[in-house]
Amino acid sequence: MPIQSVNDFVVRFANVNGSGSASANELFARAVLRMGVPVAPRNIFPSNIQGLPTWYEVRISQAGHLGARGGTDLMVAMNPQTWDKDVASIEPGGYLLYDSTKPMPRSKFRDDITVIGVPLTAICNREYTDPRQRQLFKNIIYLGALSALLDMDVGEIEKLIAEQYKGKEKLFDANKHALHLGRDWVMMNMEHPIGLRLQRANAVGDRIFIEGNSAAALGAVYGGATVCAWYPITPSSSLAEAFTRHCNRLRIDTASKQNKFAIVQAEDELASIGIVIGASWNGARAFTATSGPGISLMQEFLGLAYFAEIPAVVFDVQRAGPSTGMPTRTQQTDITSCAYASHGDTKHVLLFPEDSAETFDFAATAFDLADRLQTPVFVMMDLDIGMNHRLCRPLNWDDSRKYDRGKVMTAAALEAGKDFGRYLDVDGDGIPYRTYPGTHPTKGSFFTRGTSRDRYARYTEEGPAYADNMQRLLRKFETAKDLVPRPIQANADKSTKYGVIYFGSTSPAMDEAIQMLDAGGHHLDRLRVRAFPFHSSVTSFIAEHDFIFVVEQNRDAQLRSLIVNECGIDPVRLVPILHYDGTPITARFIARAIGEHLDALKITPLRKVVS
Amino acid sequence: MTYVVKPKFHHPELPKNKLGYTHRDYEGKISTLCAGCGHDSITASIIEACFELSIEPHRVAKISGIGCSSKTPDYFLGNSHGFNSVHGRMPSVLTGANLANRDLIYLGVSGDGDSASIGLGQFAHAMRRGVNMVYIVENNGVYGLTKGQFSATADRGSKSKRGVTNTDSAIDMVGIALQLGASFVARSFSGDKKQLVPIIKAAIEHQGAAFVDVISPCVAFNNHAGSTKSFDYVREHNEAVNFLDFMTGRAPIHVDYAPGTVEMVEQHDGTMLALRKINAEYDVHDRLAAMNFIAHHASLGQIVTGLLYVEQDASDLHGHLNTVEAPLNALGEKELCPGSAALDKINGSLR
Numbered sequence: 023m024p025i026q027s028v029n030d031f032v033v034r035f036a037n038v039n040g041s042g043s044a045s046a047n048e049l050f051a052r053a054v055l056r057m058g059v060p061v062a063p064r065n066i067f068p069s070n071i072q073g074l075p076t077w078y079e080v081r082i083s084q085a086g087h088l089g090a091r092g093g094t095d096l097m098v099a100m101n102p103q104t105w106d107k108d109v110a111s112i113e114p115g116g117y118l119l120y121d122s123t124k125p126m127p128r129s130k131f132r133d134d135i136t137v138i139g140v141p142l143t144a145i146c147n148r149e150y151t152d153p154r155q156r157q158l159f160k161n162i163i164y165l166g167a168l169s170a171l172l173d174m175d176v177g178e179i180e181k182l183i184a185e186q187y188k189g190k191e192k193l194f195d196a197n198k199h200a201l202h203l204g205r206d207w208v209m210m211n212m213e214h215p216i217g218l219r220l221q222r223a224n225a226v227g228d229r230i231f232i233e234g235n236s237a238a239a240l241g242a243v244y245g246g247a248t249v250c251a252w253y254p255i256t257p258s259s260s261l262a263e264a265f266t267r268h269c270n271r272l273r274i275d276t277a278s279k280q281n282k283f284a285i286v287q288a289e290d291e292l293a294s295i296g297i298v299i300g301a302s303w304n305g306a307r308a309f310t311a312t313s314g315p316g317i318s319l320m321q322e323f324l325g326l327a328y329f330a331e332i333p334a335v336v337f338d339v340q341r342a343g344p345s346t347g348m349p350t351r352t353q354q355t356d357i358t359s360c361a362y363a364s365h366g367d368t369k370h371v372l373l374f375p376e377d378s379a380e381t382f383d384f385a386a387t388a389f390d391l392a393d394r395l396q397t398p399v400f401v402m403m404d405l406d407i408g409m410n411h412r413l414c415r416p417l418n419w420d421d422s423r424k425y426d427r428g429k430v431m432t433a434a435a436l437e438a439g440k441d442f443g444r445y446l447d448v449d450g451d452g453i454p455y456r457t458y459p460g461t462h463p464t465k466g467s468f469f470t471r472g473t474s475r476d477r478y479a480r481y482t483e484e485g486p487a488y489a490d491n492m493q494r495l496l497r498k499f500e501t502a503k504d505l506v507p508r509p510i511q512a513n514a515d516k517s518t519k520y521g522v523i524y525f526g527s528t529s530p531a532m533d534e535a536i537q538m539l540d541a542g543g544h545h546l547d548r549l550r551v552r553a554f555p556f557h558s559s560v561t562s563f564i565a566e567h568d569f570i571f572v573v574e575q576n577r578d579a580q581l582r583s584l585i586v587n588e589c590g591i592d593p594v595r596l597v598p599i600l601h602y603d604g605t606p607i608t609a610r611f612i613a614r615a616i617g618e619h620l621d622a623l624k625i626t627p628l629r630k631v632v633s
Numbered sequence: 634m635t636y637v638v639k640p641k642f643h644h645p646e647l648p649k650n651k652l653g654y655t656h657r658d659y660e661g662k663i664s665t666l667c668a669g670c671g672h673d674s675i676t677a678s679i680i681e682a683c684f685e686l687s688i689e690p691h692r693v694a695k696i697s698g699i700g701c702s703s704k705t706p707d708y709f710l711g712n713s714h715g716f717n718s719v720h721g722r723m724p725s726v727l728t729g730a731n732l733a734n735r736d737l738i739y740l741g742v743s744g745d746g747d748s749a750s751i752g753l754g755q756f757a758h759a760m761r762r763g764v765n766m767v768y769i770v771e772n773n774g775v776y777g778l779t780k781g782q783f784s785a786t787a788d789r790g791s792k793s794k795r796g797v798t799n800t801d802s803a804i805d806m807v808g809i810a811l812q813l814g815a816s817f818v819a820r821s822f823s824g825d826k827k828q829l830v831p832i833i834k835a836a837i838e839h840q841g842a843a844f845v846d847v848i849s850p851c852v853a854f855n856n857h858a859g860s861t862k863s864f865d866y867v868r869e870h871n872e873a874v875n876f877l878d879f880m881t882g883r884a885p886i887h888v889d890y891a892p893g894t895v896e897m898v899e900q901h902d903g904t905m906l907a908l909r910k911i912n913a914e915y916d917v918h919d920r921l922a923a924m925n926f927i928a929h930h931a932s933l934g935q936i937v938t939g940l941l942y943v944e945q946d947a948s949d950l951h952g953h954l955n956t957v958e959a960p961l962n963a964l965g966e967k968e969l970c971p972g973s974a975a976l977d978k979i980n981g982s983l984r
Contacts, residue, residue: 055984230983240979246969248961249732251725272971280957282968284732286950289758293725296718296755300729303716304694304737305962308729322719416980419973425966458962459694459714459730460737467691469707471717481707 024136025115026217029059029084029225031095033168033218036108037161038101040072046161047078049182050168051411054082055231056178058223062088062530064410064606069256069349075104084225088377088413089531090406092608096172096218098164105130117216119167121160136216140167145203159200166204173215175222176205230379230416234407235311237378238337239264240417241385242309243272246425247335249308250285251297253316256349257405258339261311262287291316295323295334302333303470305430305458307389309335314356315344317363324398325364326472328495331445331454333392333428336360337385337401339408342604351604352405354526357580360400361554367492369499371399371506372554376529379414380552381407384507386419393428395502396456404575406527406606431455436465444468444479445491452497499555506553509560514545520620521567523560523596525551525581527606528573534609535616542613544620546571554584561589564596569623571616573599575607639663651687659684661711666701671823671849671864672771676708678826679740679769682833683710693738694730698723698752701778702744702771702849710740721752724759724768728950731764734960735951738837739766746776749785749804756806760813760842765949767836768815768844770806771823773851774862781854792859805931807941810844811924816947817843818923819940822867823850831877832940841947848936872930874915874939917943 025031033050037043044065051063062081068074081091096117099108112118114134120126122139131137142163146156169176180198187194208214238261242250252262262285269283288294294310301308312320317338327334340356342348360372373388375381384401392399429449431442436457442465445454454477457466468479474488475481482488514536524532529550539546549563564570564585572582579598586593599615601607639662647655659680664673683690690712697703699720706715718726727741741759748756748770759768774787781794785804792798810818817839821829829847836843848867850856856863861870916922923942930937957964 228980228984230980232983240976244970244976246964246966248964248969249729251729272975273969275957275968278957279955281955282957282961282964284951284954284956284961286728286732286762286954288725289754292722293728293755293758296722296725297729297732299718300696300716300726300731301733301961302729303726304730304733306729306733308733323722326719417976419970419976421973423966457714458734460692460734463689463691464712467712467714469715469717472719473717 023115024117024217025095025113027095028219028221029082029223031082031218032091032093033080033082033096033098034094034108034111035078035080035098036101036104037076037078038103039068039070039074039076041100041161042158043076043100043161044078046165047080048411049179050165051080052182052231053169053174053179054080054220055226055413056182057175057220058226059084059220060086060088060225060413062090062413064090064406066605067350069346075101082220084223086225087530087534087609089529089534090606090608092610098168100164109135117218119164119171138171138212138216140164140204140207142167142204145207149200149203159196162197162200163204166201166206167208168204169201170205170208170214171216173219173221176201226413228416229413231411231413232378233260233264233409233411234375234378234381234403235261235339235409236264237382237417238311238385238401238403238408239268241382242335242389243268244382244419245307245386245389247307247309247389248283249297249301249306250283250310251288251294251308252311253288253291253294255291255313255316257341257409258311258313258316258337260409261337261339291319292323295320295336298334298336299323299327299332302392303459307335307393309337309389311337311339313339313341313349314347314359317356317359321364324370325368327398328364328368328370329472330470331396331456332470333396334398335388335392335401336398337403340402340404342602348604350405352527352575352606353602353604354402354404354528354575354580355602356402357574357576357584358578360402361584363398369555371395371397371502373399373401373507374525374552375401375403375407376526376550377407377414378412379417382417387507390426391502391505394426394453394505395498396428396453397498402526404527429453429455431457431461431466433462433466436462442466443477445475445494446477447494447497450497451501452494452499453501503555503557506555506557508557509552509563510550511547511559511563513547514540516545518545518547519568520545520571521547521549521563521569522571522573522616523549523551523563523581523585524573528575528612531607531609531612532573535612538609538613539617542617544617546616551581554588556585556588560585561591564589564591569595569597571597571599571619573607573612575601577602650684652689654684654687654690656680656684658712659690659710661706661708664708665704667853669852670701671773671851672702672705673708674823674826675769675771675829675847675849676705678829678833680709681826681830682837685830686834686837688738688837692736693740695740695742696723696727696730697742698744698747700744700747700776701851702742703747705771706740706742721747721750722755723747724752724755724764727766728759728762728764731766731950732956733962735765735956736960739764741766741768743768743770744784745770745772745774745786745806746784749806753785753804757809757813760810760815760844763814763816763842763947763949763953765840765951766842767833768842769833770844770846771849772806772846772862773849773855774860775851775855777851777854788861791861792857794854794857805927807844807846808924808927810846811920811927811942814842815844815942816841816944818942819844820846820848820936820938822848822871822938824864824868825871825938828873828876828938835877835940835943839943839947841944841949867936870934870936872935872937874912874926874937874941875917876911877940911939917941918945
């Protein structure tokens with residue numbers, strides 16, 4: 023029985039990298055959005071420029087589920103290399119759209135799916151002579167075919183094409199023509215629509231559609247970052263590039279036409295973080311964007327920044343693996359390496375945004391926190407957030423907001439004779455005052471170094487002075503607990519002994535999984551951790567429940583280890599739920615994994631059965 | 634190593650500069666290097682140069698890496714902020730600092746281990762980018778703090794104190810700086826204050842990447858027979874191409890010199906260098922000729938010193954990046970935050 027569904031299904035496009043499919047596929051996702059139906063698209067792409075397989079998955083969900091669902095209801099199979107796997111991955115009762123120009127043996131199909139053959143190549147070859155056009159318009163033609171098959175509002179696609187080619191009438195006409203070639207062919211030659219249909223709805227509201235990397239870069243612009251130093255690495259490169267783009271639009275001085283920003287593509291990640299530290303030491307807001315291997319390279323500098331107490335903002339768009347690893351797959355794999363980055367006895371502030379909108383907020387907040395705490399702050403994103411368009415609430419900025427530059431002693435304060443000790447804890451919060459270089463002719467200068475020093479920044483190798491400083495750094499970290507974004511708790515309708523802790527991009531899948539578990543009779547309270555160091559509410563949440571599931575996208579249960587270590591929790595009470603194959607975590611996975619655990623706990627004890 | 638606190642009193646008639654400061658106002662903490670260390674002579678030259686230029690000490694940022702040379706910023710300009718960063722990474726930290734505030738003078742102090750070995754990459758890229766800085770390498774060809782291992786500038790065939798012969802070829806940082814586009818390149822000798830002070834002054838006034846390689850013998854580990862970085866060796870093999878007689882602001886003071894041997898070199902900001910030439914054929918504006926000259930004399934076993942190259946219309950990283958005149962660290966919400974109205978517009982374009 024073919025699947026019948028309105029506004030709730032998954033379409034997956036299987037393409038060849040570099041074939042121009044990306045823009046057509048994105049057009050599809052945007053058109054669905056314009057029909058008022060939420061979508062969650064995801065790029066699944068290789069580390070390659072041309073030739074290898076790439077997929078674009080669009081989850082359509084009127085209910086608003088934005089996590090990956092798993093499974094495919096309609097496969098648009100445009101890549102012969104991956105045909106067999108693609109066909110095999112279709113849900114029973116699903117649909118396959120393929121290019122039927124060349125006949126395919128029956129054995130290449132499945133009996134339990136609906137096969138839709140459209141002679142795309144033949145249509146293209148009839149229409150176009152230029153090979154490049156044949157390839158590019160083939161993508162638009164299948165989009166046209168889809169519009170008929172799914173009963174889409176073709177007007178929305180046309181409007182999007184018009185916006186894209188504003189002022190380029192010829193290109194608009196050509197694309198519109200191609201769109202209708204596909205649409206008309208389906209309308210004339212086959213039954214339509216199929217069981218999967220799109221219907222205009224009103225479920226998008228004022229939400230926006232933005233990639234996390236772009237949102238992070240905007241957050242850096244709004245947060246007052248002026249210096250960006252970076253080294254290209256997937257999946258973070260587009261963050262620095264977006265910062266460049268945003269700055270070119272928003273940060274050029276109107277009178278002088280000069281830039282209120284400085285962006286350096288450095289020679290490596292060591293130089294990137296060095297530039298960030300130098301700029302921050304000198305009072306500018308600076309950041310770098312990188313991924314796991316870059317974090318590895320920055321270790322020495324991160325320890326220096328921690329110890330010398332220099333602000334720095336690092337956007338870590340996480341991916342799997344070492345130097346090459348799985349550069350184009352998502353993971354939450356740098357939790358431990360960032361939390362304790364460098365030489366030992368170092369701890370860092372981490373922020374865990376759940377989506378693009380929160381990434382924007384946390385990006386701007388990160389600069390305030392770094393200045394306030396005079397220490398590196400990591401914004402822990404991942405590929406799933408960074409490189410996919412995500413539907414999220416509109417970005418918001420309060421114009422009355424002032425940058426918190428932290429404790430900076432001014433020339434006037436120095437002149438007035440205020441006691442300045444660079445590492446002197448005057449307020450009991452562990453945070454000392456600093457001065458920017460060049461502040462005062464005779465007061466307030468100090469020597470910054472990685473070697474141990476006393477409260478007045480004077481070199482010393484005395485044990486007590488070193489220990490005193492290390493204790494103050496711990497006090498500062500305590501202070502941080504109440505400054506960083508607090509966890510968000512949501513309780514089940516019924517009281518329960520079980521809880522779940524999760525963070526970052528797991529969020530949308532978790533929201534959906536909770537509903538699935540609820541339906542199965544499993545109720546869980548949940549806590550979304552948004553920062554490290556952990557707020558006291560993390561410990562109390564754990565104390566209030568018998569067992570806590572900790573859901574994360576890495577092999578080693580890194581957040582769980584961090585909780586055990588930092589909150590002194592008995593590991594037995596924290597059950598790891600781990601997903602780490604490089605694909606984004608799904609609600610199905612979470613619900614199944616947690617459900618199995620809870621089902622096992624539900625088994626009636628033997629003595630009860632016997633008695 | 635000494636823990637003595639430097640006494641602050643000084644002779645009441647010590648000469649004062651335009652700002653009313655004496656030499657003492659440009660000093661720092663007492664040196665903890667070995668007695669007779671070439672690096673202390675360089676420190677003295679830096680103090681002298683800053684005094685003579687009447688620089689406000691707090692308008693200088695001193696940044697270094699790790700090693701004996703990198704410790705020296707603690708020994709001069711006590712009223713300046715200093716940053717003893719990590720090994721081989723002074724150039725990146727300085728680049729960042731410079732981007733944050735273009736109004737300060739940036740003094741990068743490094744050694745041959747710091748800049749030619751672990752930090753060769755960062756040295757190269759700072760030169761390429763044209764960071765407006767004085768990059769001083771206190772070059773002794775040896776790792777002092779770790780007790781006498783060869784560095785990458787040690788000449789092939791030179792002998793360590795323990796009698797080991799270096800078989801690796803040496804890195805000539807002057808040659809690299811020239812090749813990578815440094816707009817001011819000089820070499821001097823720690824024992825030749827007369828040549829070094831004007832070079833440092835000129836480097837400070839230069840608006841671009843100024844590289845100064847200073848041969849600075851290590852009295853503890855590299856001042857023996859067989860070393861090519863010892864006081865005796867350098868004195869015997871020094872081939873000075875010129876002397877900077879003075880370096881001033883916009884109004885050069887002419888002193889007596891033999892006509893035909895002095896060249897006035899104007900920098901793009903209007904400052905003048907008066908160059909007293911020893912070698913008449915030497916042209917400080919010809920990068921290729923400079924590279925050739927240095928390589929030729931190196932093959933004869935001679936160390937060429939003096940101002941080796943200066944670009945008259947030098948540009949720097951801020952120029953390349955077209956940054957605003959105001960220091961970036963002085964910009965606040967008003968200048969940097971586009972505000973909610975702009976954000977609403979952006980939201981609108983994302984639907």
